[in-house]
Amino acid sequence: xxxxxxxxxxxxxxxxxxxxxxxxxxxxxxxxxxxxxxxxxxxxxxxxxxxxxxxxxxxxxxxxxxxxxxxxxxxxxxxxxxxxxxxxxxxxxxxxxxxxxxxxxxxxxxxxxxxxxxxxxxxxxxxxxxxxxxxxxxxxxxxxxxxxxxxxxxxxxxxxxxxxxxxxxxxxxxxxxxxxxxxxxxxxxxxxxxxxxxxx
Amino acid sequence: xxxxxxxxxxxxxxxxxxxxxxxxxxxxxxxxxxxxxxxxxxxxxxxxxxxxxxxxxxxxxxxxxxxxxxxxxxxxxxxxxxxxxxxxxxxxxxxxxxxxxxxxxxxxxxxxxxxxxxxxxxxxxxxxxxxxxxxxxxxxxxxxxxxxxxxxxxxxxxxxxxxxxxxxxxxxxxxxxxxxxxxxxxxxxxxxxxxxxxxxxxxxxxxxxxxxxxxxxxxxxxxxxxxxxxxxxxxxxxxxxxxxxxxxxxxxxxxxxxxxxxxxxxxxxxxxxxxxxxxxxxxxxxxxxxxxxxxxxxxxxxxxxxxxxxxxxxxxxxxxxxxxxxxxxxxxxxxxxxxxxxxxxxxxxxxxxxxxxxxxxxxxxxxxxxxxxxxxxxxxxxxxxxxxxxxxxxxxxxxxxxxxxxxxxxxxxxxxxxxxxxxxxxxxxxxxxxxxxxxxxxxxxxxxxxxxxxxxxxxxxxxxxxxxxxxxxxxxxxxxxxxx
Numbered sequence: 172x173x174x175x176x177x178x179x180x181x182x183x184x185x186x187x188x189x190x191x192x193x194x195x196x197x198x199x200x201x202x203x204x205x206x207x208x209x210x211x212x213x214x215x216x217x218x219x220x221x222x223x224x225x226x227x228x229x230x231x232x233x234x235x236x237x238x239x240x241x242x243x244x245x246x247x248x249x250x251x252x253x254x255x256x257x258x259x260x261x262x263x264x265x266x267x268x269x270x271x272x273x274x275x276x277x278x279x280x281x282x283x284x285x286x287x288x289x290x291x292x293x294x295x296x297x298x299x300x301x302x303x304x305x306x307x308x309x310x311x312x313x314x315x316x317x318x319x320x321x322x323x324x325x326x327x328x329x330x331x332x333x334x335x336x337x338x339x340x341x342x343x344x345x346x347x348x349x350x351x352x353x354x355x356x357x358x359x360x361x362x363x364x365x366x367x368x369x370x371x
Numbered sequence: 372x373x374x375x376x377x378x379x380x381x382x383x384x385x386x387x388x389x390x391x392x393x394x395x396x397x398x399x400x401x402x403x404x405x406x407x408x409x410x411x412x413x414x415x416x417x418x419x420x421x422x423x424x425x426x427x428x429x430x431x432x433x434x435x436x437x438x439x440x441x442x443x444x445x446x447x448x449x450x451x452x453x454x455x456x457x458x459x460x461x462x463x464x465x466x467x468x469x470x471x472x473x474x475x476x477x478x479x480x481x482x483x484x485x486x487x488x489x490x491x492x493x494x495x496x497x498x499x500x501x502x503x504x505x506x507x508x509x510x511x512x513x514x515x516x517x518x519x520x521x522x523x524x525x526x527x528x529x530x531x532x533x534x535x536x537x538x539x540x541x542x543x544x545x546x547x548x549x550x551x552x553x554x555x556x557x558x559x560x561x562x563x564x565x566x567x568x569x570x571x572x573x574x575x576x577x578x579x580x581x582x583x584x585x586x587x588x589x590x591x592x593x594x595x596x597x598x599x600x601x602x603x604x605x606x607x608x609x610x611x612x613x614x615x616x617x618x619x620x621x622x623x624x625x626x627x628x629x630x631x632x633x634x635x636x637x638x639x640x641x642x643x644x645x646x647x648x649x650x651x652x653x654x655x656x657x658x659x660x661x662x663x664x665x666x667x668x669x670x671x672x673x674x675x676x677x678x679x680x681x682x683x684x685x686x687x688x689x690x691x692x693x694x695x696x697x698x699x700x701x702x703x704x705x706x707x708x709x710x711x712x713x714x715x716x717x718x719x720x721x722x723x724x725x726x727x728x729x730x731x732x733x734x735x736x737x738x739x740x741x742x743x744x745x746x747x748x749x750x751x752x753x754x755x756x757x758x759x760x761x762x763x764x765x766x767x768x769x770x771x772x773x774x775x776x777x778x779x780x781x782x783x784x785x786x787x788x789x790x791x792x793x794x795x796x797x798x799x800x801x802x803x804x805x806x807x808x809x810x811x812x813x814x815x816x817x818x819x820x821x822x823x824x825x826x827x828x829x830x831x832x833x834x835x836x837x838x839x840x841x842x843x844x845x846x847x848x849x850x851x852x853x854x855x
Contacts, residue, residue, distance in 0.1 A: 181543065181609060184616035188547075191620045195627035202646070210570040210638050217570050217638050263567040268496030270507030270565075276430035281573055281637040282714030284509050286787075287417070287429045289802040290714050299799045318425070324803030328420040331428040339496045350569055356644065358636035359797035360710050 212259075216354040221258040223248045223345050227352045229296050229364045237357025244370040248345055249307060258345070265346025268339040277330070280350070282358060288330065295344075295351040296364040303367045307344060314340040378846030382747030387467035388457045388535075389744065394474045395450030396738050398481075400833065402443035403731070405485075407826050409436040414822050417815045431492050434505070434512050435485065440726060441510055442481055447734030448591055449528055452548065454741055455598045456532055460539030466531045473531075477524040484517050501565060508572070510580055511562045518563050525556045543612035547619055548594040555587040570638030577633040584726075585654065585696070586626040592692075592733045593618045596661070596685060599733070602740055603682045605850035606668045614664050621657035629654045632704050636713055644706045651704040655697030665689035677848045678743050678751045680762040680839070684736035687770055691728020699724050699777070711792045716814075717784030724777040727769075738836065743847060746840030752848040761835035768828030775821030783814035 177183060213219035218240075226243035245252065253261065269275070275284035280291050289297075299322060300306035313320045315337060317330035335343070385393070412432045416422050423432070457464055464470065487504055494500030501507070502515040513521065529552050536545045562579035566572050597615045600606040631647025634640075665686050669676070676682040699721040703712040712718070739762075743751045753759075787805045795801025805811055 179613060181613045181616065184613050184620065185543070188616045188619040188623070192623040192627070195623055199627050199630065202642075206574065206634070206639050206643075207571065209640050210568070210574060212568050212571075216640065217568065220567070259567065264496055266567040266569065266572075267498065267501070267565070271494045271496050271500035271504065273430045273434060273493055273505055273507045273512070275507055275509050276434045276512075277428075279714040280569060283573060283576075283633075283637070284714075285430070285433050286714065286716055286719060287413075287433070289799040290797065293797070294799075297799050322799065323420075324800055324807075326420065326803050326806055328803075328806070329424065331425050331430075333493055334495075336495075342496060346567070346569075353570055353638040355636045355638060356641055358710060358713065360792060361796045363796035363798055 218242065218349070218352045219255060219258075220262045220349055221253060221255045222352045223258055223262065223348045224252050226367060226369075227295065227348065228367065228369065229293060229351070229362060235357070237360065238362060239354055239357070240352045242352065243367075248348060249341060258349075261342050261345040262349050264339065264342030265344070266342075268335065268343050269346060272333045272335065281353070281355060288328065290359065291347060291350070292353075292355060292359060293351050293362055293364065295348045296362070298363060298365045300365055303365060306365070310344050310347075311337065311340045314343055378849065380747045380749045380843065380846040383744075385744065386457050386463065388453045388464040388470075389741065391464070391467065391470045391474060392450040392454035392741060393745065394471070394478075395446045395453065396741060398474075398478050399443040399446035399450060399734060400738070400836070402439045402446065402481075403829065404833075406436055406439035406443060407822075407829055409433070409439065411819075411822050411826060412436075414815070414819050418812075418819060427489070428492075431488060435488055437510055438488070438512055439485075444588075444726070444730045444734060447730075447737065448588070448595070450741075451595045451734065451737040452528075452532055452552075454737060455595070456535050456545075457539075459542055459545050459598065460536045462535060462539030464531060465534045465538055466527075469527060470531050473524050473527045476520070480517055480520045480524075484513055487514070488512075498565065508562070508576055511576070515563065518559075522556065522559060522563075525552075525559070529553070529556060542608075543615060544594050544597050547590065547615055551587050551590045551594065555583065555591065558582045558587065573637045574634070574639060577630060581630045581633055582627070584729075585629060585700075586623060588730065589622050589626065589657070589692075589696075590619055592688070592730060593622070593661070595733055595737060596665070596688065599681065599685050599736055599740065600665070600668050603676045603678045603685065604668055604672045605677070606672075611668075614660070618657045618660055618664075621653075621660060625650050625653035625656060632706075632709070635706050635709055648705050652701060654704075655693065655701050658693040658697040662689045662693045672850070675848070675850065676752060677850055678740055679753060679755075679759065680751060680766070680835075681736045681739040681743070683762075683766055684732050684739060687766065688728070688732035688736060691724065691732050691770070693728075695721070695724030695726070695728030695777070699781075711788045712784060715784045715787040715792070716780045717788065720777050720780035720784050723773060723780060727773045735832070739839075742836060742839060746843065748847045749840040749843035750845035750847060751840060751843075755839075756842065759839075761831055762839065765828045765832035765835055768824055768831060770828075772821045772823075772825030772828050775824060776818050779814045779817040779821060783811050783818070786810045786814065 209215050210217050224247050226246040228241040229238050230241050232239045277285050277288040278291050300309050314335045318332050321329040323329055409432045413436050416429045491504050494504040505512045505514055533549050561575045593615055597611045600611055628646055629651035631643040632651035634643035703709050703717050786808055790805035790808055791801045
């Protein structure tokens, strides 16, 4: 009467817990090696940092059924074509500034962060920058003096003054341009990018 | 049938581990208050964006809101483990003095980090800002020096717990607990480096966030729940331990690869859409098991327990975990839906109910278990002198408040997904259009109302915690264990 059926025995479930956990951990580790390989800058899905020397488009790929970034003709950022090392240094400065200014606790990046301000994944391609000739200048002005260049769209939600220097602002713009070239499997869906001249 | 007797209270001094636990519980409650205070300010800033503009901006208030939460939950877990370790190991804590020093170092470090968050806020775009001010990475904003300190303190804590079990006796609960603590400490290290590559950054960042809150934390609270059910209901250790193993198998079986639901849109390969979607859809299953477990055990005892407030919070935990982490997570975990909901107030809705339901509740339950002992093993079952109105109302206000905020944020999330994502193509103007829509604004107002309700609930709960059992003359209700 008091005999425990095999399917509810403590030993069976202890062994099951150990084996299931170990198996899943091994699968995760194997997939992690492949994933990290694919997302390393210069890899299949995340372009090298010197992509900031080129135009970036976001277009529907008919094979995959959603928008993906397309790298276009040369279009140096701030008029300076940079080698890979200098491009990486500029993007690194931008990323460091984005972290040091705690951007992620208002904005989302790749959709992660806080929801008080717009997503930055495709900020470089946003039509709010009017046109591609004004974009770089408007972005730098906004970052350095957000109070007087507020882009609140009537909400009254202004970005605070974070003491961003011109050099840091250039870094942030480079980082945002590079981030917009990442293949995000169609996120954000149905994005309407800034119109850009396509010399391709 | 369970039997119950009414005794006079038999007070016994707290053990060394329990005294350490009380330090952690008190600090946890102070941080809980800070979480709510800064949450209220953040909520207000949605309605009145000029509040503290350029002084205490949203990025600071929200960071303190979520960091206070993470730290108070961790303090609650550490306190809970210190509370149960000697009972479970059947021996004294090996390093009581070390544990106390460790507590003060950790608490001082947390205080310094918060002061820097509030008064320095941001730094120049240099590595030293990340080392000294904040890392700017959601949930794990603590500067690098504090990261290293946290790991050292957790290792000291781990040593104390593992060594105590080694000196005393091992059990199913302690075995799972110790192995889980190794994973918990190890995984934190994945979040401790800088890279300019945002995809690589977020890939490892999710190892910390997901593998903590959707795997190792869940197993940790499973251990605390198992011990809590034995304490409050006199549940059979054998049954509870078997359930714990089942939960570990289901939790790690679904949760480890469930990590993939964070890898849909951050640059990671397409195969994560299938793997993440499938395994994260399974994640609610162990949480269902947990509800069955708690309700079945309580029902079997005719809802008689040695500690009514604690049992009520354990049941709130079982349901909160299932709805908050399970149902609210599942609602937007499939990639077809997540494509539109990712990065919207849907996530905030899920976050509020999940963190509260899964983790805040069980820490509160443990504090009530501790208070019973602190007040001298007094009666805390039904028929308290004031009918227990304070704990009952605070339970209702807190749960009602959080559920209200969750529903309000969900409505805001629906609105945002529809207007910003589906209609306006996720542009900045689309984002702001959604933020100004009538339904979104109404939802944000309701969130504030329910935030106030939650705050009242917390204050009432603190009052109850300070007074419950202080004038009680009856001893703790004794529960005979049920037959196997």
